[in-house]
Amino acid sequence: MERLNLEIITPERVVVSEEVDMVEAKGALGEFGILPGHVQFLTTLEIGEICYAQGTQSRCLATSGGFAEVVDNKVTFLVDTTEFAEEIDIDRARRALERAEKELKELAAEEKEYKLYELAITRAMTRISAASKKL
Numbered sequence: 001m002e003r004l005n006l007e008i009i010t011p012e013r014v015v016v017s018e019e020v021d022m023v024e025a026k027g028a029l030g031e032f033g034i035l036p037g038h039v040q041f042l043t044t045l046e047i048g049e050i051c052y053a054q055g056t057q058s059r060c061l062a063t064s065g066g067f068a069e070v071v072d073n074k075v076t077f078l079v080d081t082t083e084f085a086e087e088i089d090i091d092r093a094r095r096a097l098e099r100a101e102k103e104l105k106e107l108a109a110e111e112k113e114y115k116l117y118e119l120a121i122t123r124a125m126t127r128i129s130a131a132s133k134k135l
Contacts, residue, residue, distance in 0.1 A: 002036035006052055007076045007123055008061065008082060015061070020052045023075050025068060033090045036074055039069040047122045049130050050077060062130035064123055088131035097124035 003127055008016040023034045026048030033042070045068050051060040066079035100120035107114045 002073060004034065004036055005076070006077075007081060008050065008077045010082055015081055018052075018053075018054065019055050020075075021030065023050065023052045024051045025063075025070060025077065034070055036073050038070050038073075038085040040072075043068050043070070045077065045079065049133075050079075050082070050125060051133070058133075060130045060133040062088060064081060064128045080122055083127065083130070085130045085133045088127050090128060093124050093127040093131065097121060097128065108131075 001021075003019040003021060004023060006016055007014060008021045014056045021057075024047045025032060027043040028046060029043070031048075032041075045063060045066045047065050048063065049060050050063055051058055053108055061082045061084050063077070063082040066077060068078075069076045070127040100117045104114065104121065107117065108112070
């Protein structure tokens with residue numbers, strides 16, 4: 001059976017380098033899935049989760065965005081930051097979400113900090129979601 005060669009890379013290190021059966025992620029145009037034999041593909045990644053499966057086991061990571069490329073059953077994610085679900089401190093993520101929501105309520109939509117707090121909320125929600133998928 002054909003498999004995918006998955007690499008997830010940050011500026012600091014190669015986080016994942018494994019043979020997998022399937023990959024899911026959130027791209028600029030929405031969520032996408034990749035199986036062996038997928039057409040060549042290049043997209044930006046949004047803040048979201050990357051999940052992959054090997055047989056009956058699956059793992060998820062929270063990521064802050066980057067790029068994805070699929071070529072000849074090789075899937076490469078170049079991401080700014082990433083954390084495995086089991087590495088996430090869910091209480092810390094919840095506190096970050098609460099802080100960002102509080103700050104956002106005090107700002108007008110046209111203020112430059114508004115978008116930064118929206119992104120902080122999205123990152124915190126992604127981390128909480130990924131952490132809930134711990135093995």
